[in-house]
Amino acid sequence: MLKVFQRKQSKKKKRGGFVVRAIFLILILISIFLFSLFFFLLFFLSFFFLSLLKLSFFFLRAEESLRERERVVQKEREKREKEVRSERSQYQKEDSTMVFQSMLVDFVKTHEVFF
DSSP, X not given: OHHHHHHHHHHHHHXXXXXXXXXXXXXXXXXXXHHHHHHHHHHHHHHHHHXXXXXXXXXXXXXXXXXXXXXXXXXXXXXXXXXXXXXXXXXXXXXXXXXXXXXXXXXXXXXXXXX
């Protein structure tokens, strides 16, 4: 009877050991899955943030290029405005000279000398 009792205990230990081993194996598989999922997400997010960083640098370069182009256009505009002002002043000078000469000619033509 003692052997029968011992066999029943040993069978229970084996069954209990199997359940513990199965739970332990499941926990190991879950931890491996979560560990691999973590590294996959880390890998994916690193590429995602790297692409965002590249995109931000692209926009910064585009913005800097746009600013440089605006500076060039502003310089060109100032140059044109300076040319226009000088031409306008030249035309005003020529016009005033012509008016003065015509007034002088008119004065000479219609002079009245008083002695």
